Amino acid sequence: MTVTTNSDTNVPAVPADSVTVTVDGRAVSVPKGSLVIRAAEVLGIEIPRFCDHPLLEPVAACRMCLVEIAGQPKPQPACAVTVTDGMAVLTQAGSAMAEAAQRGVLEFLLINHPLDCPVCDKGGECPLQNQSLSHGRGESRFDGVKRTFEKPISVSAQVLLDRERCVSCARCTRFADEIAGDPFISLQERGAKQQVGIGDESSGSYFSGNVIQICPVGALTSARYRFRTRPFDLVSVTTTCEHCAAGCELRTDYRRGTIMRRQAGDAPAVNEEWNCDKGRFAFTYVNQGRLSGPLVRDAAGDLVAASWPEAIAIAAAGLASAAGRVGVLTGGRLSDDDALTYSRFARAVLKTDDVDFRARTASAEEADFLAVHVAGTGLGVTYADLESAPAVLLVDFEPEDESPIVYLRLRKAVRTGRTRILAVAPFTSDGLAKLSGTLFRAAPGEQPAVLDRLASDESTGLRQSGAVILVGERLAGVVGGLTAVARLATATGARLAWVPRRAGERGALDAGLLPGLLPGGRPLTDATARAEIAAVWAINAADLPTTVGRDLGAQVAAVHQHQADLSDGIETEAPIGAWLIAGVGPEDLPDPTAFLAAVAAVPFVVSLETRHTEITALADVVLPVAAIPERAGSFTNWEGRVGSFSTVLSGTGALTDARVLTVLAEELGTRLGGSNEPDADWAGARRAMESVTANAATQPGKGQALLTGWRQLIDAGTLQEGEPFLAATARPAVARISAATATNLGLAAGSEVTVSAGNGQITLPWVPADLPDAVVWLPLNSADSAVRSAFGAAGTAGAIVGLSSGGAA
């Protein structure tokens, strides 16, 4: 439902600075400055409304909420009048004036509204329909010709507009202006011809789907959902978004085993009532390329279907034969419980500490930073803290692309005028510009130096109480970067938070899926920590590994070294006898080719996956697991807040990773009884982070540049498959370089530039940006810019790449 009658976001129970008003004779105390309509909500009195939305500024345009206020000769809009002490309000229930005014407005709203409810997506959950029944007249007195428009028009590939249904409430246009900051939709023309229309056509928005949800009529509809179901045939489930670490609460609606749509949930502490288009529309992946059953490699070397008992037996035997030399790689997309089970399975069953959840650019410095500053620290910096912060510094973190709800909250903070945004980034992105942010420009590798300069800069506001530093996962690719961030936090006193990109990263970290780390931030090397975990897992502490294992990079390197030794005729035991791999996308790794070669080289590979991937193709045993909508669980978001999700698609028979691991453990002779998770985080001492010295700056030569980039929100990610409407709204892939760099290369405006590294090249249109000279920015995983697969190891951030004219203008 889009009738927003909840009040907890805008009317906190603060009696300190309150005023007392009466609504329909009942007294209520509300905070000073509250709107009449909110005060009525506190009493449970619903005043009908269309344009009012608790998260948008009042506009008083629809006039549906007119009420009588004692002393005022004319009815007043309850959505725009603030309460004063002693104010006496009479709503439609107690005032003939208010009742008549509302009935009149509703009659006006309907004269030009089509009577197409039976075919309208909104029918059944429509505020106009509902309020017409509760406050309108039974029959229309209008006998003229209704206004019509061509229909529908596409506001974007996924948002369709039927203008004749519009009641000009301006919720969508205010959302675009006040919340998203993207003028993709706007009011046009005037009078009875006033209509919502396509705004700035060059402006897409990552948040456009919200306008569908807040439209109080069926004027804005979703291309994916349009005409496909009726709201009263849907079953709604509260879920947490699996796409990024923002932790949005969603409402997932399904019908007969198919997800029909997803909407933003009502989570004032997290996503308020918004979400991004990826979270809203990217759910069709569930049906893309799924594994239908276990697979095992037969004698001929082919993957063939197998029964669960057979596959489990083979997997267990393979893992057992490599005892002590098994690596566990889990990616960043597992639920909290699955991550804990992998952590436990690795330590308690496989007795290995060779675990890593970071299927991406990572470093030992990062593991150290995460273990010291993030793992098992519970709820830290929150969205509310961002909203009240005097200054927020973003370091290698582009919130609009990498955590869109963080972006929305930052924009909300900026609009109050209290919060200043600073960014250590290579250039002023659109997102940073929309946050009115200040750029502290850093070429790839320069971040530590820039951060150190900020530590001594008194003008940033970072020393003020409540200031926050948000560091993104990309900083792991910069030697000395996280050391410098920690140093800056210490120097300024600013609070520090780490915002990863994937939904499962924080949960995996808290689960201890890093070498040397046990659940709850416990150090593996600490005997007390081991004892605590052993007690929870009901095993002997002596059975836990005590030496710190190898991370993903070290494991891959060891495999390659072994291969090299073999080819040199040096016969040694394989350093990784078996890999247990779950949810790893090789395209996210710094060198996908090298990783896949390692997977091929490791003697035995067990892959737990939802779908066919390049890794399942190389595995010896493939065990299919449930996708997020097929099971219940939780994600821990970047704040450290746990968001649970219930099963949407039940009865698929798909097993969770945790269930499969439990069976596998039993096959290996260990019963995973008791609990996975300790009750409390590590309370013991935390060591200091080891300081890592930054590298000297790299100087590209002529025709070269340093590579930088990040993933755009909507790109070629596998969880976006099967949704062409969403894909069509992706920002076009462009290469960004400074104007001077373009001049040096002789690039004409509007022409293309070719970026080459390793054996690959990427040619894209270039656009100027305020980047340092000889730096090129590329989207890392877009349709025309798959940096990892094109460049391999030569395509990491900060690498020197070749730049040349791409030719065609």
Next chain:
Amino acid sequence: MALTPVITAHWDEPDSHTMAGYKRHAGYTGLSAALAKTPDEVIGIVKDSGLRGRGGAGFPTGLKWSFVPQGDGKPHYLVVNADESEPGACKDIPIMLANPHALVEGVLITAYAIRASHAFIYIRGEVPHAIRRVMAAVRDAYAAGYAGKNVLGSGFDIEIVVHSGAGAYICGEETALLDSLEGLRGQPRLKPPFPATAGLYAAPTVINNVETICNIPTIINNGVDWFRSFGTEKSPGFKVFAVSGHVNRPGIYEAPLGITMRELLEHAGGVREGREVKFWLPGGSSVPMLTAEHLDTPLTYEDIAAAGSMLGTGTPMVFDETTSVVRAVTGWLEFYKHESCGKCTPCREGTYWIVDVLKRFRAGKGTPEDLPKLEEICAQIFGRSFCALGDAAATPFPAAMKYFASEFADGTRAAANDLFDPVAATIFSGVAS
């Protein structure tokens, strides 16, 4: 009551619009006099004069100025509402054509009083001839040292911007005007905050009508007592009345407030030969119509209100018995429908509906049930719309029904053009007969 030309005193001189022509009659002496006083003294004088806004609402000008918070550290702005678009109103545009320097001098004094360093004159876009005159006057004022930095050595800095509207009646509504001036779609703003505290660019802003501003130099030069010697206690001063319609000499007549319509009609040469006043509107189409029985009502804010109408812009439209009330009312409503900004439901949808029904009456195809429905539609708009445009649109029909219900009843059987020959109502009808 005799005419008392003040603002219009020298319009018969061919160079009245020039700096020379204006200075010949004590032009810009009001500015020097004002600069010799403190801003608060100037505000005090205007307050004491009792000058009321000439744009239609009649709000006391000095009081409006005093609402601007002083010493708040924000820039203050003066905005002149020269977007004269009300049907029947034609006084500001003639003033700007014939006496632009009075406007400029008034702007300078007002800006000084409210401590504004920027003034904007927002002129209706359809009158380029008036825009040119005002722009020339502003240029001349800069050249003469009356505007710009350190005006007349006083230390007062003022920049004047002449801005052209783009053809929207709603932009005469002061907050819509501010939005338009800021480059947005012209739609009225939510109040509070009022412009006096958060107007143009969210800074304290005074918005005054052209004629109001032109009164200021005369008050500064001649004093409060002189100003109050015209008009009545509650409506002091003189007024530029623009008389139009079925009169022999339509035009501008400047007279003390309190003159009656009958007197004003005499000055305008009376109603056309052989015709009688059927109805008249004191100040534009947005005020309720009155009839011949009200001709002796003094034209003051209070007396016209007591008679059931409003002085409005003080630009009486006079209609004789050749006029079809149905046709006139439908025409006005078509105007309001066209000019409704679309922001609020009652005005946007209500005007659409009223016109739909009124057109049927004009064509003789109304039904008896439509009349109470029309009155209800108007009641559903009046007092419920976002701004006064809706109220204005809801005014003509009920007012017309009060006096001419039978003509609407006739609209159920005969077309207005059959009952009232449109040619007979034109200025050339006498030529033909």
